[in-house]
Amino acid sequence: MSTKKKVLLKVIILGDSGVGKTSLMNQYVNKKFSGGYKATIGADFLTKDVMVDDRIVTMQIWDTAGQERFQSLGVAFYRGADCCVLVFDVSLPSTFKSLDSWRDEFLVQASPRDPENFPFVVLGNKIDLENRTIQSKRAQQWCQNKNNIPYFETSAKEAINVEQAFQTIAKNALAQESDQDIYNEFPDQIKLPGDNKLNNSDAGCSC
Amino acid sequence: MGEDLCSEYDVIVIGTGMTESIIAAAASRIGKRVLHLDRNDYYGGMWATFSFDALQRWLKECHNQDQKNITNFKNKTYISQDEILISCGSQSSVSNIDEQWFIPKNVPVNASENSFSKNEKNDFWDQEKIKNLSRKFNLDLAPKLLFSRGSLVDLLISSNIARYAEFRSVSRILTWYNGQLETVPCSRADVFSTKDVSVMEKRLLMKMLQLCAEYKPNGNEFKNFEKKTFADYLKSKELTENIVHYILYAIAMSSINTPCMTGVERTQKFLSSLGRFGNTPFLWPLYGSGELPQCFCRLCAVFGGVYHLKRTADSLVVLKTDMKSICKGIVSNDQFLSTHHLILNVSEAPSSFLQETFNEGLSRGIFITNRSIYSSEKESLTLLQFPYGIKNKPITVIEIGSSTHACPDGLYIIHMTCKQNTNATEDLKPAVEKLLEIEQIDLDPSHSASSGISGFAYDYEIYSGAIDMTNKENQEVKSVRPQVLWALYFNCLETSQCDLSVNVPSNIYLTSGPDADIDFEFAVKQAKEIFKKMYPNEEFLPRAPDPEELLLDDEEIISGDNNSSLTSTE
Numbered sequence: 001m002s003t004k005k006k007v008l009l010k011v012i013i014l015g016d017s018g019v020g021k022t023s024l025m026n027q028y029v030n031k032k033f034s035g036g037y038k039a040t041i042g043a044d045f046l047t048k049d050v051m052v053d054d055r056i057v058t059m060q061i062w063d064t065a066g067q068e069r070f071q072s073l074g075v076a077f078y079r080g081a082d083c084c085v086l087v088f089d090v091s092l093p094s095t096f097k098s099l100d101s102w103r104d105e106f107l108v109q110a111s112p113r114d115p116e117n118f119p120f121v122v123l124g125n126k127i128d129l130e131n132r133t134i135q136s137k138r139a140q141q142w143c144q145n146k147n148n149i150p151y152f153e154t155s156a157k158e159a160i161n162v163e164q165a166f167q168t169i170a171k172n173a174l175a176q177e178s179d180q181d182i183y184n185e186f187p188d189q190i191k192l193p194g195d196n197k198l199n200n201s202d203a204g205c206s207c
Numbered sequence: 208m209g210e211d212l213c214s215e216y217d218v219i220v221i222g223t224g225m226t227e228s229i230i231a232a233a234a235s236r237i238g239k240r241v242l243h244l245d246r247n248d249y250y251g252g253m254w255a256t257f258s259f260d261a262l263q264r265w266l267k268e269c270h271n272q273d274q275k276n277i278t279n280f281k282n283k284t285y286i287s288q289d290e291i292l293i294s295c296g297s298q299s300s301v302s303n304i305d306e307q308w309f310i311p312k313n314v315p316v317n318a319s320e321n322s323f324s325k326n327e328k329n330d331f332w333d334q335e336k337i338k339n340l341s342r343k344f345n346l347d348l349a350p351k352l353l354f355s356r357g358s359l360v361d362l363l364i365s366s367n368i369a370r371y372a373e374f375r376s377v378s379r380i381l382t383w384y385n386g387q388l389e390t391v392p393c394s395r396a397d398v399f400s401t402k403d404v405s406v407m408e409k410r411l412l413m414k415m416l417q418l419c420a421e422y423k424p425n426g427n428e429f430k431n432f433e434k435k436t437f438a439d440y441l442k443s444k445e446l447t448e449n450i451v452h453y454i455l456y457a458i459a460m461s462s463i464n465t466p467c468m469t470g471v472e473r474t475q476k477f478l479s480s481l482g483r484f485g486n487t488p489f490l491w492p493l494y495g496s497g498e499l500p501q502c503f504c505r506l507c508a509v510f511g512g513v514y515h516l517k518r519t520a521d522s523l524v525v526l527k528t529d530m531k532s533i534c535k536g537i538v539s540n541d542q543f544l545s546t547h548h549l550i551l552n553v554s555e556a557p558s559s560f561l562q563e564t565f566n567e568g569l570s571r572g573i574f575i576t577n578r579s580i581y582s583s584e585k586e587s588l589t590l591l592q593f594p595y596g597i598k599n600k601p602i603t604v605i606e607i608g609s610s611t612h613a614c615p616d617g618l619y620i621i622h623m624t625c626k627q628n629t630n631a632t633e634d635l636k637p638a639v640e641k642l643l644e645i646e647q648i649d650l651d652p653s654h655s656a657s658s659g660i661s662g663f664a665y666d667y668e669i670y671s672g673a674i675d676m677t678n679k680e681n682q683e684v685k686s687v688r689p690q691v692l693w694a695l696y697f698n699c700l701e702t703s704q705c706d707l708s709v710n711v712p713s714n715i716y717l718t719s720g721p722d723a724d725i726d727f728e729f730a731v732k733q734a735k736e737i738f739k740k741m742y743p744n745e746e747f748l749p750r751a752p753d754p755e756e757l758l759l760d761d762e763e764i765i766s767g768d769n770n771s772s773l774t775s776t777e
Binding site for chain 1: 249250342360363364369370371372373374375376484485490493494498501502504505508509511513514515516518751754
């Protein structure tokens with residue numbers, strides 16, 4: 001086993017359908033944007049290596065895969081998240097109002113060790129649109145009231161602020177991860193496919 | 208209800224148990240339009256994993272289920288001539304619920320502080336404390352393990368669904384022999400390091416296991432034993448009694464009546480899964496078995512499957528002709544949804560679909576305890592086949608600690624499962640009595656025993672672990688049994704042996720709930736069979752591409768409904 005600990009950060013993106021969760025991920029990781037909307041298909045999670053304080057970390061950004069449409073995200077989705085990104089559409093007030101319930105839902109389902117200080121980041125997306133209805137002040141106010149959640153105004157379409165937002169996300173997720181290291185008493189968790197080198201010599205008991 | 212569902216599907220799946228979820232994923236994976244519903248607000252049905260609170264809600268729900276009125280739709284607007292509406296069932300599949308606390312509601316702070324401050328590490332557990340840790344519990348309705356080379360591990364890897372799950376390997380296999388627990392040496396390293404068997408026996412054991420591992424159908428070794436039991440065969444090999452016991456009960460997971468060839472096959476299966484991950488052939492899904500259906504559901508969703516919890520079919524629309532009947536769709540929340548195929552968990556099936564009344568069942572027990580049944584230095588994940596249940600039917604015991612993310616530090620969860628005989632409480636009694644301490648913890652000093660120490664203090668010492676289990680060369684003292692803090696017994700249906708296709712329209716497929724076996728093989732097999740019937744020429748869960756291989760293409764984007772907001776209805 002390698003002594004250098006590889007840091008993998010799990011980031012999940014929440015928010016109402018159509019606010020641009022998949023587009024933001026895609027813009028950030030693939031530098032791509034698709035104009036038309038279709039409910040998320042094919043988006044699973046995207047990974048990207050980022051530099052945070054001279055350290056390379058792998059960020060794994062998990063999409064809701066459309067299961068949020070009818071509020072049917074299972075608890076498995078939330079397991080082990082290091083950071084939660086809440087997204088709303090600045091042109092749709094209902095999506096802003098939903099932030100409260102998404103945040104609550106996250107805290108209930110993921111039940112982080114220290115809910116007060118768990119890193120959230122809020123993104124007000126689609127600032128490229130003309131018909132903006134949620135003003136910056138209102139969103140900032142909301143974030144301040146929730147223990148100063150960092151707030152970014154983004155446009156996945158125009159690639160505005162996306163890079164900066166995710167840099168903060170990575171940084172805060174890493175801070176959370178380091179805090180958790182103290183508790184990581186169980187390093188021997190298994191991901192499949194596991195140790196393939198044993199595959200040929202395994203009839204276990206033949207001697 | 209917010210957004211409306213699209214009304215046409217290739218496959219509608221009702222119930223999010225293991226089998227249904229695998230089928231949903233497989234259909235979605237090959238591009239079919241899948242709608243997946245579940246009447247509950249959680250995934251998994253009878254395969255679910257619950258926090259302590261959620262389990263309490265589930266229990267309440269089970270108690271209320273009898274009064275659940277099935278809505279009878281008189282509204283015929285959905286159907287044309289020749290079509291009929293059949294109300295869906297909601298068979299109550301859980302019975303004989305028996306929940307017991309063995310600890311006080313709450314312990315006054317001063318009581319624990321004054322008398323027991325010396326034991327800072329071993330906190331005194333009361334009901335309140337357990338409830339406050341609710342989210343730390345992941346309690347399985349159907350705890351199962353995966354054979355490292357079983358069909359589910361293979362499927363998880365080949366389909367690339369494995370990336371959604373994490374596992375721990377079962378770290379030891381125990382057996383109950385001569386009135387006590389013993390570790391079963393199952394890997395080669397174990398066999399050599401064990402002190403419980405002599406060198407002579409080690410050699411016999413290795414030889415025996417090798418014979419089973421190398422068994423080929425036309426070999427000579429088992430020639431005269433085709434009609435005999437595995438126990439007969441083992442006895443014929445002049446093995447010592449404890450070796451026979453290890454192989455028969457722990458490795459072949461059999462009983463005295465198991466036919467020889469079945470025993471050999473099971474031994475082979477056990478051996479072939481050794482050495483892939485960890486020390487034993489088994490894996491345990493982190494956070495509990497209820498994670499696995501959700502992994503398949505996620506894959507289904509990633510490929511476009513639509514998910515809606517808290518929604519189910521109220522009735523089915525069936526077209527009847529002389530020759531056969533065909534399901535045209537379902538009615539759900541007053542909406543008609545058409546489908547080519549319908550997957551229905553058996554608990555949702557209209558009673559007219561079920562040919563027989565089910566008489567097979569499972570007896571389940573879940574126990575929260577203050578220590579392991581067999582303490583060791585490091586926390587273990589334990590499998591034990593307790594051989595001497597009612598009528599010599601084995602009882603499967605799985606013990607998990609906090610490293611599985613299934614219970615809080617300092618506590619253990621013990622799952623017991625066996626085939627139903629009368630009811631769960633009675634059926635599991637043989638194992639409970641041998642392995643666990645089920646006296647009420649009494650906090651009232653006036654109940655004190657006549658011995659030098661007060662009853663309270665005595666109870667406390669046993670219970671808190673003040674009597675140290677581990678220091679004395681982890682030998683005899685191991686036999687101090689864990690105190691049960693809370694227990695739940697229940698029975699549920701087991702339909703894996705039933706023919707579920709007899710009275711069912713040709714494009715409806717009924718799926719079973721959890722079966723009695725320790726692994727997921729049955730669910731995988733049933734899912735494959737049903738998929739094959741629906742799509743005989745299609746591949747079953749081909750490997751899903753990694754996200755990196757899948758860049759969203761600008762060309763393939765179709766514009767759709769732009770203003771889809773679901774929370775506006777909250």
